[in-house]
Amino acid sequence: MAKIYYDNDADLNTLKGKRIAILGYGIQGRGHALNLRDSGLDVVVAQRPGGVHYDEAVEDGFQPTSVAEACAQAQIIMVLLQDTLQPEIYRTAILPHLKKGKALAFAHGFNIHFHQIEPPKEIDVFLIAPKGPGALVRQLYQQGGGVPALVAVYQDASGSAKKIALAYAKGIGAARAGVLETTFAEETETDLFGEQAVLCGGAEQLIKAGFETLVEKGYQPEVAYFECLHELKLIVDLVYSKGIQGMWSRVSETARYGGITRGDRIITGETRAEMRRILAEIQNGQFAKEWITECQAGRPVFKALLAQRDRHLIELVGAKLRAMMPWITKQDAQKPTAIQTKAPVKTNSKKVASKR
Ligand code: NDP
Ligand code: MG
DSSP: OOOEEOGGGOOGGGGTTOEEEEEOOSHHHHHHHHHHHHTTOEEEEEOOTTSHHHHHHHHTTOOOBOHHHHHHHOSEEEEOSOTTTHHHHIIIIIGGGOOTTOEEEESSOHHHHTTSOOOOTTSEEEEEEESSOHHHHHHHHHTTOOOOEEEEEEEOSSSOHHHHHHHHHHHTTHHHHOEEEOOHHHHHHHHHHIIIIIITHHHHHHHHHHHHHHHHTTOOHHHHHIIIIIHHHHHHHHHHHHHHHHHHTTSOHHHHHHHHHHGGGTSOHHHHHHHHHHHHHHHTTHHHHHHHHHHHTTOHHHHHHHHHHHTSHHHHHHHHHHHTOHHHHHHTOOOOOOTTTOOOOOOOGGGOSOOO
């Protein structure tokens, strides 16, 4: 069973007298910085000017500075920059300030696990990865709750890396919900697998396959949209708060019987075999290598695939229907991620193969 830490296992005093640099005031950065400050800790924010995030940091009462300056001032450095930008910024602005006694922290293990960042031995390196978006990290903290997180220690030079990591998790509110002990390898590989096979990639294909099946047979796209996309949220909300059995007990008997007898015809042995292949590509470093190479080339495939998706009927129908339900859009008022628009970066592609 997983080891799970809670508020009582962590001491905020571990971070008293230490300055924490939050590098990047994006989706995660804002949540971490505000929660840590509200927990009484000393936070300096690094955010490049010229975008909405800089203004947001200023509005929130921070005086954003450069990555190099924040790293010079801080003992704990949390890297919340875009994953693909991290290696280059690390080399130029972070590494020169990594003196003995400091700690380098991440919210996702990709760059450490796939050797794009290789920190000096004399510092602590840990991971606090919230299992939820940054807006929720902030919102739940303000409500007295928190988003659960994973904790992992990659290097423990000081002998207190885990203590520091747990105090950090407490500072952002994660220890109220539970902080699960893991490794960089497990966090990175399960995170990539989850987003590819289930959460983002798998869910998109399930929704679209259902939508297209109905539309092909002449059903109205608007009806298909409500059925296969809109209602999915209501089901996922039930699964989230009550578990899968809780969901089954709250849908009609007919839905229960039909779903239970038909669902496994959708996820077949072939689908499971493909899931295992996707996982293997993550474990052997093939996915990381492909993504890094794609970034180096200026992301041509990625951009084309995204643009193609914009033109799908489900987007056109959805935009029209959601415009009539403004409360839905407001509910998740969070800027879209900038993943598609960032410039490619130089990376350490030779060393990408995972450690296993
Ligand atoms: P975002 O893209 O939302 O934020 C990154 C921020 O870094 C932006 O504000 C960006 O500025 C800023 N930045 C980029 N370059 C510089 C620079 N040279 N100097 C100063 N600031 C800079 O990233 P996320 O919050 O999504 O991701 C951060 C980390 O958290 C990643 O490792 C990710 O894997 C991890 N994570 C993310 C989750 C999420 O919910 N999104 C969940 C769990 C982990 P600008 O606006 O100008 O681009
Ligand atoms: Mg993820």
